[in-house]
Amino acid sequence: MSPRPAIRPGGRSARVQQSVHTAVRELQAEGGDLTVPRIALRAGVTPSTIYRRWGDLQELLADVAVERLRPETPPADLGNLREDLEHWATDFLEEMSSPPGRSYIRDALAGDPDGGNAGQCSAYAVEQVETILRRAAGRGEHVPATDTVMDHVVAPMMYRILFRPGPLDARYARDLVATVFYRLMPLP
Amino acid sequence: MSPRPAIRPGGRSARVQQSVHTAVRELQAEGGDLTVPRIALRAGVTPSTIYRRWGDLQELLADVAVERLRPETPPADLGNLREDLEHWATDFLEEMSSPPGRSYIRDALAGDPDGGNAGQCSAYAVEQVETILRRAAGRGEHVPATDTVMDHVVAPMMYRILFRPGPLDARYARDLVATVFYRLMPLP
CATH class of the missing domain: 1.10.357.10 (Tetracycline Repressor, domain 2)
Incomplete structure (x- = not known):
């Protein structure tokens, strides 16, 4: 797994993670196209926040998948x-x-x-x-x-x-x- | 596997497949970025030939991988x-x-x-x-x-x-x- 910043529960980092994960799961459930801009919009963050934290869409999806598993x-x-x-x-x-x-x-x-x-x-x-x-x-x-x-x-x-x-x-x-x-x- | 046109050995379809597979393997060995336009250029075919036949890059890479395995x-x-x-x-x-x-x-x-x-x-x-x-x-x-x-x-x-x-x-x-x-x- 790529090194990620340590997450302080309740901190901004944890909130970003939660809202981005939720956005991915909602969009997956709706069956639409998954793109970083759409996920960012739904999560209320900027696309660059996602790129900075996860690198790319595939790594973000992997992170969400591991969490679901x-x-x-x-x-x-x-x-x-x-x-x-x-x-x-x-x-x-x-x-x-x-x-x-x-x-x-x-x-x-x-x-x-x-x-x-x-x-x-x-x-x-x-x-x-x-x-x-x-x-x-x-x-x-x-x-x-x-x-x-x-x-x-x-x-x-x-x-x-x-x-x-x-x-x-x-x-x-x-x-x-x-x-x-x-x-x-x-x-x- | 996606349905593909039957390949007549020695026919144009088989030649396209061979030159595209060879192009992918060469580019993989060189370690550069793999994109459909680069593969098409190396194989001497148009990008649309690749999209028509394989759908997208991921399916083409899967096809090459199965062949290698x-x-x-x-x-x-x-x-x-x-x-x-x-x-x-x-x-x-x-x-x-x-x-x-x-x-x-x-x-x-x-x-x-x-x-x-x-x-x-x-x-x-x-x-x-x-x-x-x-x-x-x-x-x-x-x-x-x-x-x-x-x-x-x-x-x-x-x-x-x-x-x-x-x-x-x-x-x-x-x-x-x-x-x-x-x-x-x-x-x-």
């Missing part, structure tokens, strides 16, 4: 690891494979010469998976490594979303979780 | 499935994680509202994997399903390349192949 709540706690992982994976697949999900992933990857925005998306997933695994370990359950879940549950879902167009259903997510449970668990 | 030779035949898969996976990882590989993948994903270009990249990988599996089955070896290799070898490599910036080495590719061999083989 940030999970809003911790993963549900259903009382056991298998169900927690299944629930999280089916939700993740549904969200990421929806038309808005796909377009956010695309935006995050596009405005990203150094991989920072995409890295942030994956960091969100790692965080959610680690929450699930930590809770399960706390209940005394046997747990796989975080990377096993990332490589064999998250990666196959994202690869299919991006590279293998076709229908994807909850059963696919559950099958990947079952593969981790029945094939890829470390020995106790 | 097309494997030039069938996978090496080392006499057994394990070595064939290891060899192919380490080559694939090295190529795709190189700076040009990453930028082709990015281009293929960017100019791709309907997922067709990215689908073509994945179709190339499926084809290579199927060649390896078919050869092994012909030798009487026990083989995994194509989708097992796509989901648990190809997908984790591509996910790390795109979403988890960091060093990736041949050992990672070989470990994924070992996981398929020791954990994910179907019963004979």
Whole structure:
């Protein structure tokens, strides 16, 4: 991610960020052409404020996309690891494979010469998976490594979303979780 | 992929495609700004020829990227499935994680509202994997399903390349192949 000025919550910088992000989301929802002048007008800032802060339209869209992909709540706690992982994976697949999900992933990857925005998306997933695994370990359950879940549950879902167009259903997510449970668990 | 006129090999359409692709690759290698007028000038065609055929710069870059990602030779035949898969996976990882590989993948994903270009990249990988599996089955070896290799070898490599910036080495590719061999083989 490009270095950005530190944002003081409630400061002018935070207010600019919020109003520009809101303007982008509104214009996206309206389906019109996205241009820096239109976004600036809607946000009540000058185009040069946007260029100074985000560099160009693509980086701004990537920033908005990463923000949209940030999970809003911790993963549900259903009382056991298998169900927690299944629930999280089916939700993740549904969200990421929806038309808005796909377009956010695309935006995050596009405005990203150094991989920072995409890295942030994956960091969100790692965080959610680690929450699930930590809770399960706390209940005394046997747990796989975080990377096993990332490589064999998250990666196959994202690869299919991006590279293998076709229908994807909850059963696919559950099958990947079952593969981790029945094939890829470390020995106790 | 957008519908394109069928290309008669040796016809004018094929010559235009070749000279435009060559112009893009030369300009990319020189590291200059890529614009449709510059590409047209180098290729000896008019800009409107490019717009008519490819729609816009992003779609043209995606088309060139997919062409660059097309494997030039069938996978090496080392006499057994394990070595064939290891060899192919380490080559694939090295190529795709190189700076040009990453930028082709990015281009293929960017100019791709309907997922067709990215689908073509994945179709190339499926084809290579199927060649390896078919050869092994012909030798009487026990083989995994194509989708097992796509989901648990190809997908984790591509996910790390795109979403988890960091060093990736041949050992990672070989470990994924070992996981398929020791954990994910179907019963004979």
